[in-house]
Amino acid sequence: MTIRPNSLEARDIAYHLHPYTNAAKHQTEGPLVLTGGEGVYVTDASGQRYIEGLAGLFSAALGFSEHRLAEAAYRQMKTMPFYHAFGHKATEPGIALAERLIAMAPVPMSKVFFANSGSEANDTAVKLIWYYNNALGRPQKKKIISRLRGYHGVTVASGSLTGLPYAHRDFDLPLPGILHTLCPHYRRHAEPGESEEAFATRCADELEALILREGPETVAAFFAEPVMVSGGVVVPPKTYFEKIQAVLKKYDVLLVADEVICGFARTGNMFGTETYGLKPDMITLAKQLSASYLPISALMISETIYAAIVAESEKIGTFGHGYTYSGHPVAAAVALEALRIYEEDGILDHVRAVAPRFQAHVARLGNHPLVSEARGVGLVAGLELSPDKTTAFDPSLLVASQAARFAQNHGVITRGMNDTLSLCPPLIISEAEIDELMQRIERALDDTRDWARNAGLM
Ligand code: PMP
Numbered sequence: 403m404t405i406r407p408n409s410l411e412a413r414d415i416a417y418h419l420h421p422y423t424n425a426a427k428h429q430t431e432g433p434l435v436l437t438g439g440e441g442v443y444v445t446d447a448s449g450q451r452y453i454e455g456l457a458g459l460f461s462a463a464l465g466f467s468e469h470r471l472a473e474a475a476y477r478q479m480k481t482m483p484f485y486h487a488f489g490h491k492a493t494e495p496g497i498a499l500a501e502r503l504i505a506m507a508p509v510p511m512s513k514v515f516f517a518n519s520g521s522e523a524n525d526t527a528v529k530l531i532w533y534y535n536n537a538l539g540r541p542q543k544k545k546i547i548s549r550l551r552g553y554h555g556v557t558v559a560s561g562s563l564t565g566l567p568y569a570h571r572d573f574d575l576p577l578p579g580i581l582h583t584l585c586p587h588y589r590r591h592a593e594p595g596e597s598e599e600a601f602a603t604r605c606a607d608e609l610e611a612l613i614l615r616e617g618p619e620t621v622a623a624f625f626a627e628p629v630m631v632s633g634g635v636v637v638p639p640k641t642y643f644e645k646i647q648a649v650l651k652k653y654d655v656l657l658v659a660d661e662v663i664c665g666f667a668r669t670g671n672m673f674g675t676e677t678y679g680l681k682p683d684m685i686t687l688a689k690q691l692s693a694s695y696l697p698i699s700a701l702m703i704s705e706t707i708y709a710a711i712v713a714e715s716e717k718i719g720t721f722g723h724g725y726t727y728s729g730h731p732v733a734a735a736v737a738l739e740a741l742r743i744y745e746e747d748g749i750l751d752h753v754r755a756v757a758p759r760f761q762a763h764v765a766r767l768g769n770h771p772l773v774s775e776a777r778g779v780g781l782v783a784g785l786e787l788s789p790d791k792t793t794a795f796d797p798s799l800l801v802a803s804q805a806a807r808f809a810q811n812h813g814v815i816t817r818g819m820n821d822t823l824s825l826c827p828p829l830i831i832s833e834a835e836i837d838e839l840m841q842r843i844e845r846a847l848d849d850t851r852d853w854a855r856n857a858g859l860m
Contacts, residue, residue, distance in 0.1 A: 405432050410433075410435045410447060411432035411433060411435065412432070414432060414433045414435070415428065415429055415432050415433075418433075420433070434446055434810070435447040438466075439454070439465065439466020439467055440465075440466060440467045441465045441466065441467060441828075441830065441835075442454055442465050442466075442827055442828045442830065442831050442835055443465075443466070444466055444815065450813070451813060452810065452813050452814060452815045453813060453814050453815070453827070453835065453838065453839050453842065454466070454815050454827065454828060455809065455814045455815055455816035455825050455826070455827055455839055455843070456815060456816050456817055456824060456825070456826050456827070457694075457826055457827055457828045457829075458694055459689070459694075460631055460632070460663045460668075460689060460782070460824075460826045461663075461688075461689035461690055461693070461694040462693060462694045462828050463666060463667070463668075463689075463690040463693045463694075463740070463744070463749070463828055463829040463830070464693040464740065464743060464828065464829070464830055465828040465830050466828075468693065468695070468743065470739055470743060471692075471693060471695040471736050471739055471740060471743075472695070474735045474736050474738070474739035475695070475696065475732050475735065475736050477735070478495060478731055478732045478735035478736075479732055482494075482731050483731070483732060484730065484731065484732070485731060486724075486726055486727075486728070486729075487516070487724065487728050487729045488724055488728075492729075493729065493731040493734070494731070495729075495731045495732075495734035495735040495737075495738055496516065496729030496730075496731060496734045498734075498738055499514070499516075499700075499729070499734045499737050499738050499741075500513070500514040500516075500700075500729075502738060502741055503687070503700060503702060504702070506672065506741070507685065507702055508671075508672065508673040508675040508676045508680075508685075509675065509680075509681055509682060509685075510704070510705070511685065511702040511703065511704060511705075512703060512704055512705035512707075512708040513702070513703050513708045514700050514701070514702050514703075515530075515700065515701045515703065515728065516698065516699070516700055516701075516725075516728045516729035516730075516734070517698075517699045517700070517701065517725055517728060518697045518698060518699060518725060518727050518728075518730075518733075519555070519688060519697060519699050520554070520555050520560070520660075520662035520686065520688035520689065520699055521554070521555025521556050521557040521560040521561070522555075522557065522560075522699060522725065523662070523686040523687065523688055523699040523700060523701045524554045524555050524557075524559070524560035524563060524625070524658075524660060524662075524686050525555070525557045525558075525559045525560050526701050526723065527623075527625075527658050527684050527686055527701055528546060528559040528560070528563070528623075529559070529723055530684070530701070530703065530707065530711070530723075531544075531546065531622050531623045531656060531658075531684075532544055532622070533710075533711065533714065533721075533723075534622075534656075534707050534710045534711070535622055536714070537710040537711065537713055537714035538710055540619070542619055542620050543619060543620060543621065543622045544579055544620065544622050545579045545580070545581060545616055545620050545621045545622060546563065546579065546580050546581070546621075546622055546623045546624070546625065547580075547581045547582070547583055547609065547612060547613070547621065547623070547624045547625070547655075548563040548564075548565055548580070548581075548582055548583075548624070548625040548626070549565050549582060549583055549584065549585050549586065549625075549626060549630065550565040550582045550583070550584065550585040551565050551566060551585040551587070551630055551633030551634060551636060552564060552565040552566075552582075552585070552625065552626065552627060552630055552633060552660075553565075553566065553569075553627065553630065553631070553632035553633050554625055554627075554660055554662075555662075556569060558575070558577065559577065559580070561573065561575050561576075562575045562576035562577040562580040563576075563580060563625050565582045565585070565633070566632075566633060581612060581616070583605075583608055583609050583612050584604075584605050584608045584609075585630070585633070585636060586601075586602070586605050586630075586636060586638050586639055586642050587634075587636045588601050588639040589775050598639040598640045598641075599639070599640055599641050601639050602638075602639045602640060602641045602642040602644075602645050603641075603645055605639075605642060605645070605646065606642075606645035606646050606648065606649050609624070609646060609649050610649045610652075610653075613649065613653050613655065618653035618654070618655075621653060621655050622655065622656060623655060623656040623657070623658055623683075624646070624650055624655055624656070624657055624658070625658045625660055626643075626646070626657070626658070626659065626660065626680075627659075627660045627661075627662070627663065627664060627674070628643075628659060628661065628664045628669065628673075628674025628675060628677060628678045628680060629663075629664055629669060629674055629677075629678075629779060629782060631663040631664070631782055631824070631826065632663070632819060633819065633820075634784050634786070634819045634820055634821070634822035634824070635777050635778060635782060635783060635784025635822060635824055636777070636784075637777050637778065637779050638678055642678075643678045643679055643680055644679060647680070647681060656683040656684065656707075657680065657681065657682045657683055657684075658682060658683065658684045658685070658686065659673075659674070659675050659680050659682035659684070659685045659686070660686050661673050661674055661675065661685050661686060661687050662686055662687065662688045662689055662699070663689060663690075663782070663826070664677075665685075665687045665688075665689070665690060665691065666687075666690035666691065666741075666744060666749075666829075667690075667744065667749050667750045667753045667780070667781075667829055668690065668753075668780055668781060668782055668826070668829070669779045669780040669782065670750075670753055670754055670757055670779060670780035670781075671750070671780075672750060673685070677779065677780075683703070683704045683706070683707060684701060684702060684703050684704065684707065685701070685702040686699065686700070686701050686702075687699060687700045687701075687702070688700070690740075690829070691737050691740070691741075692733060692736045692737040692740050693736075693740040693743075695736050695740070696730075696732060696733040696736045696737075697727075697733060698730065698733035698734060698736070698737050747830075749829050749830070752829065752830070753780055753781055753829055756781070756831065756832070756833055756836060757780050757781055759833050759836050759837075760778075760781055760783070760825075760827075760831075760836050760840075761778055761779075761783065763836065763837070763840035764776045764777075764778045764783040764785070764825070764840075766840075767785055767840065767843065767844060767847065768785070770785075770844070770847050770851075771791075771851055772787050772788070772789075772805075772847050772850055772851045772854070772860075773785050773786065773787060773788070773791075773847065774786050774787065774788030774791045774792065778825075781826065781827060781829060781831070782824075782825070782826045783824070783825045783826075784819075784822040784823065784824050784825070785822065785823045785825070785843075785847070786821055786822045787801050787802055787805060787821050787822070787823065787850070788821070789854065789859055789860035790860065794821055795821060795854075795859060796859075797820060797821070799859065800818065801818070801821060801850065801854065801859075802817075802818025802819065802820065802821050802822055802823045803817070803818035804818070804850055804853065805818055805823045805846055805847065805849075805850040806818045806823060806846075808845075808846040808847075808849040808850050808853070809823070809842065809843060809846035811846070811849070812842040812843075812845045812846050812849075813842055814839060814842045814843060814846065816843075823843075823847075825839070825843065827839060
């Protein structure tokens, strides 16, 4: 791409350090500047329209033109644009949103703590786990286990929980005391002839062995996404969570369900916790909580954890954690409006109605010569790319990112994660738009196959 002097692209290159972007490449490639959106489509600065195949970052549930959210923000801005929640202060939207989330919670929950991002919600969960065990007088019970390929954010603690090398490499992470166990990707990690159930048993056995090796008295909590989306859409094998939870219970290890992507209908139930039978002690939420129109995240905690915090406050005073923008009234008002729209427009029924068509396309694309596995549930899916349906491409070739570039040429924005092309459209997507999305993805797969053949990769 030629970059004109003083264009938006040139100014971006000059001044902007991008998250999760190859900084060296960015200097010559520059950004794709998005200027507008309508429904599931977004438009770039040159007027080109794309289907947002990833709902932004797995997050813009209501697409890009839901004016009710803009109006909710404007109304709140005019009445009480900002107030914090420190030192016993509150605003009406923060109260109403906490009340609503507790009413919606998939398992009984007691209180909601607000933050601004998924990373902050997970960091808060880590701090509360430590605080809780100090309050209970067992200061040695502090280690936390998550899974390889899991994604929980990028702050110092949540980035440690994330089980992906690029979140650790050169950042001196993970922190000591944050450990990783096997990724439950059946097709990749199962032994020959091992059934899904037997593989799930082995995952639980590995977790148990890790807890025993570390000493159960030192292990405090286990973090898991119901479906590992950012790490390549890993859907848990049958009986996985049942067996994992039996181990956690045996050693008194808390379960944190990271519902940052799965929350709010993505997997075909309001929460992934319901889809996979989780019984978490804490739940983190973000992204679709506000349909991403403003940053807000939430951590829900059980009554047991809340009671320990109250008891500790009686001993040591103020609970010393909080963000200036915890429960920001404008963000909370937008989130409340998003939840109202989900309910009034029957978003869950819509997802259940269109997901079979989406997953039928995904299964069909599983037969493409370039695709070794098509995985998914509800309105999220991953297409794993392989030269011969069995072996993997050299990871340094970034073949899935190449496929995402071809998809962009065909008018779809999506991302490659390692060897997997991800699809996670806005929840409002219609059946006709699903057909269009999948036709474009199929063309991108054809292009990627031709490119890989020409390069002698398959
Ligand atoms: N948890 C999960 C499951 C996520 O997918 C993400 C973001 N992709 C995060 C946490 C971190 O959220 P944020 O980027 O808002 O910090």
